[in-house]
Amino acid sequence: MGFDQFVAERLDRLLGYATAITCDKHLAQDIVQNVLMRAQNKWERIGAMDAPYLYVKRMVTNDYLSWRHRKAAREIAVERSELAKHVPSMADPADAHAEREAMRARIAVLPRKQRAALVMRFYEDCSDAEIAQVLGCAESTVRSQLSRALQTLRAHELARSATLGVHS
Amino acid sequence: MNDLIRSAIAAEAEERVDSRTVLAELHKRKARKPFGLIIGVATLTVAAAAAAVIIPTAAKKTDASPAELQPPKAENVLLIGTDDANHADALVFARFEPDGSASVISLPRDIFAESSADKINSLYLGGPRMLTNEIQHLTGAPVDHFAAVKMSEFGKIATAVGGVEVCLNKAMKEPYSGVDLPAGRQTLAGDQALAFLRQRHGLLNGDLDRTKRHQAFLAGLAAKITKDNAPALARVIGGSIEVDEGWDVLAFASRFQGPVKIKTATLPVGEMITRASVFGFAPDPAQAKQFVEKQFGGGEATQSGCVN
Numbered sequence: 001m002g003f004d005q006f007v008a009e010r011l012d013r014l015l016g017y018a019t020a021i022t023c024d025k026h027l028a029q030d031i032v033q034n035v036l037m038r039a040q041n042k043w044e045r046i047g048a049m050d051a052p053y054l055y056v057k058r059m060v061t062n063d064y065l066s067w068r069h070r071k072a073a074r075e076i077a078v079e080r081s082e083l084a085k086h087v088p089s090m091a092d093p094a095d096a097h098a099e100r101e102a103m104r105a106r107i108a109v110l111p112r113k114q115r116a117a118l119v120m121r122f123y124e125d126c127s128d129a130e131i132a133q134v135l136g137c138a139e140s141t142v143r144s145q146l147s148r149a150l151q152t153l154r155a156h157e158l159a160r161s162a163t164l165g166v167h168s
Numbered sequence: 169m170n171d172l173i174r175s176a177i178a179a180e181a182e183e184r185v186d187s188r189t190v191l192a193e194l195h196k197r198k199a200r201k202p203f204g205l206i207i208g209v210a211t212l213t214v215a216a217a218a219a220a221v222i223i224p225t226a227a228k229k230t231d232a233s234p235a236e237l238q239p240p241k242a243e244n245v246l247l248i249g250t251d252d253a254n255h256a257d258a259l260v261f262a263r264f265e266p267d268g269s270a271s272v273i274s275l276p277r278d279i280f281a282e283s284s285a286d287k288i289n290s291l292y293l294g295g296p297r298m299l300t301n302e303i304q305h306l307t308g309a310p311v312d313h314f315a316a317v318k319m320s321e322f323g324k325i326a327t328a329v330g331g332v333e334v335c336l337n338k339a340m341k342e343p344y345s346g347v348d349l350p351a352g353r354q355t356l357a358g359d360q361a362l363a364f365l366r367q368r369h370g371l372l373n374g375d376l377d378r379t380k381r382h383q384a385f386l387a388g389l390a391a392k393i394t395k396d397n398a399p400a401l402a403r404v405i406g407g408s409i410e411v412d413e414g415w416d417v418l419a420f421a422s423r424f425q426g427p428v429k430i431k432t433a434t435l436p437v438g439e440m441i442t443r444a445s446v447f448g449f450a451p452d453p454a455q456a457k458q459f460v461e462k463q464f465g466g467g468e469a470t471q472s473g474c475v476n
Contacts, residue, residue, distance in 0.1 A: 007194070011190060012187040016184050017181065099172065101176075103176035104177075118173070118177070119181075122174045153173065
């Protein structure tokens, strides 16, 4: 597959993935742009692979998880956790939109690697093996990252229902 | 809860920017990429020459009195143009004579190193010493010092000297670089100067014309450096130039008393080869040594003729 064809077919999906793991569309845009510039320079090699998309996704993920974006990620997390504090008390539990936004805010404050695993599972429908390949870790690590993320989200979900129960 | 997670993540992903914006940006960067090399070469030479003129001015405030300075000797300096990620994007080997004249050789960065599988420009990532050792090996000439300069400062440098005179054989208008210039002798600054150096497309002799352009520009720029504009130039360059420890820059700089006479050339390269499926030039130390010896040994200064 040629580079131009790859970009035409996959750019939108790659942007969606990057936005979901970074929770910041501008950071996502920067990362995707930089990664594609780099990928283009060695496309001869990447294009010949079985799964070029998986490889480019790995580049995007590594870039986000690298030290370079640690500060940006922290700032986004702080901003989102402020938001998250306010959402539950104001939300009507029957309101699906509010419920989704509350979940979004909770996902945004997860550790970066856990969120990346979560997005690959629930947005990209990846197998444990594929996630392990992208994150560069063992499948057992993927499973523990996912179960820890789900545990956190579930705990929050319970706390939220309880709070709403008291106030309603 | 899984459906809720799914829809929350989908909502987050939905926020993504329009892919057409990204496509446009990719296209723009692709067109911009190769320009760095030339700009770097020019910046480096000018920065070194300017630093040389400037430092005595700035040094008057310190305790070193000019009377204590040794008379200057000829020194070979490797000038390294770095991009924002601190990669060596341009390499220039310069010999500065005691009388202040300079002989400058552009080193094509696609030459493979002999000491490793990489190209010479990637050696800088392993430290300046790795790079200077390789250059010494390749050219047979000692590298006395090195100076690294950020190339992004170039625009300001051109403006700081009040423009540079060049001469074009014919009028040139070309959309990629944004060049839009009349024929004949003219003074360039800021964006026009950049466009002049950047242009790759629509040149009669391709790369050859491009090299001639940057060398003509260098000569013009060097001629504009004076004691009066040096302080302004110092402010522009000061924060972005890095030199080796132990370089007595004062002694080095004392040779420059006015505009810098400069002659420029490009190192001839060996044949095009591939290593690990990367294209580059084979190193040819025998030819390189001969060329550098001749170039550093003397010869005519670059003529300020017109270029394509």
